Amino acid sequence: MHTMQLRKFLKALFYRVPPFSQEKKSSKGAGFTLLEILIVFGITAILAATTAPGFFRYREARQLPAQVTSVVAVLRATQARAVSQEGGNLWGVHFEYPASDPQFYQVFSGTWATGTKEVRTNLGTYVTFVAPASGTSTDVIFTKRTGTTTAATITLALKSAPSTTQEDITVTEQGTIERE
Numbered sequence: 432m433h434t435m436q437l438r439k440f441l442k443a444l445f446y447r448v449p450p451f452s453q454e455k456k457s458s459k460g461a462g463f464t465l466l467e468i469l470i471v472f473g474i475t476a477i478l479a480a481t482t483a484p485g486f487f488r489y490r491e492a493r494q495l496p497a498q499v500t501s502v503v504a505v506l507r508a509t510q511a512r513a514v515s516q517e518g519g520n521l522w523g524v525h526f527e528y529p530a531s532d533p534q535f536y537q538v539f540s541g542t543w544a545t546g547t548k549e550v551r552t553n554l555g556t557y558v559t560f561v562a563p564a565s566g567t568s569t570d571v572i573f574t575k576r577t578g579t580t581t582a583a584t585i586t587l588a589l590k591s592a593p594s595t596t597q598e599d600i601t602v603t604e605q606g607t608i609e610r611e
Contacts, residue, residue: 492596494557495589499598499610502536502585505552506571506600506608509538510580513573520546523572526585528560543570554587561586561597571602578606 506524513522520540528534538549554560562584563569571583582604589596599611 491557491589491591494555495587495596495598498555498558499587499600501552502587502600503608503610505536505538506602509571510573510578510606510608512540513575514578516575518547519575521572521574523570523580525568525570526560526563527568528563528565530566534560542572557589557591558587559590559593561588561593562599573606579604580606 509522509524512518518540521542522538522540523543524536524538525543526536533553535551535553537551539546540549541547569583569585571580571585573580580602583602585600585602586597587600588594588598601607601609601611603609
């Protein structure tokens with residue numbers, strides 16, 4: 432009995448499945464065997480398993496430049512608000528790395544403690560602050576009309592490799608904002 436079942440299994444494994452069609456065609460050489468279909472699925476699974484990690488690393492690596500570009504844009508827009516004396520106040524950006532997530536930056540007018548706070552932006556999933564350090568914060572406050580400030584450096588990095596993927600944003604006393 433077992434030999435008969437084995438023969439049926441092997442015959443089904445190598446039997447050609449007819450194509451999905453209503454027309455009657457010769458079944459000789461038409462369609463695919465179960466073995467051929469399994470081989471194609473196996474090759475597809477191997478290709479997916481080998482390319483997926485590279486795709487995720489690429490996606491993660493793209494987060495850092497995007498986040499740095501966003502921070503630079505926010506700093507420049509905030510500086511422009513200070514130069515135009517919007518609301519008659521100083522304008523600044525507060526960068527905070529609390530002991531627990533999420534890390535964020537937030538635009539404010541006046542002072543951070545008592546001023547008006549704008550929209551808060553959390554850092555992306557894969558990005559972390561290196562400066563300010565954990566448990567600290569940094570304020571970049573631009574003066575009215577001139578846009579000058581105290582010098583500051585904001586450093587961002589990928590969480591997976593913070594020591595090798597750092598990007599600095601330097602704000603000089605003259606108000607120059609540079610991405611390094």
